[in-house]
Amino acid sequence: MLPARIPAGAPAVLVILALSGCSSHWGCTDTTAERGEAGVRVEVEDTSGRPLGVTAEVVGWRLEPHPQVPAEGDKVHFRYRFDGADETSGPGVDACAVDSERVALGCQTIYASGGWAEPDGALTGDDWLTVEHPEQVTEVLLIPNDQSHDRRTCDQDIKDGGGTHPPKAADRGDQL
Template identity: 70%
Template sequence: MFTARLRPTAPMVLASLALSLPALSGCSSSWFCHDTTAERGEAGRKVQVVDTDGQPLGVTVEAVGWRLKPHPQVPAEGDKVHFDYRFDGADEPRGPTVDACAVDKDRVALRCTTVGAAGAWPEPDGTRTGDDWLDVDHPGQVAAVLFVPNDQSHDRPPCAADPKDGGGTHPPESASTGDRL
């Protein structure tokens, strides 16, 4: 009877090492994936946009003006908040996105929306300008339009959706009606 004896060779050793590395490195295990949420920065009329680590991106966004007036497409609905904004330093057309909120005198959000450099028009001086509308329940309570400095444009997938490549620090939840900014 013939008995074959296998001698480990370099290719076989490398193959088994390659198969075991994902298990050893944790790539196949979701316990190495961690989701965290960045803290919301302080809102202001003009803010430095920050990444999920709180580091400035070199971009500012400013509410350059706001007024109450009827929206031209639905004037019968009464006054809405029409605001103008400017991004400075947003080199990429897609650029950052931030939350903009109409707030009352106590800085409680009456209504919020997300605006981005991509939705703004490029100006000769390198800034990007735009405008938007907010429909608030009580327009007379609006005291200001403020921006939350956290960039909302680059949110990684959560661990539950992608345990291998997901996780990390995510932007804070978008600001919404009733939040104190």
């Protein structure tokens, strides 16, 4: 029996609030995938660590001035190849110029869809990395984690967000 002061509809309001998420977090959780082992050639993996059937590879690199800004000095010009990727919605991986200790000197995400289709089905392309001390670059490495599908977080959308997200994009100073 309800006390006389509580309106009869109050329990129904509490049920509606509970179902609407006002008193519940919908069980939304965010996790971050672990960063995979960087290499010159990597099997691209999803956020659970499963291979996507796509291989990404750095097929060459050199130091040279960028043709549009030659006065800025040497940059890292590298070529890449994706095998098994879709032309329109292929994965993206982080590419990093590293020193002899595998410390990142400069990184950016490259996407298979940014490449050109080759007769053998591969997607190839080239890009540039800007680093403070280009003379320290010993290699260009790729990190295997697919960066192309970062779903919404619980903070952004408590009802439909959450799940496992790619690791934070690689940045200068990261040990690879």
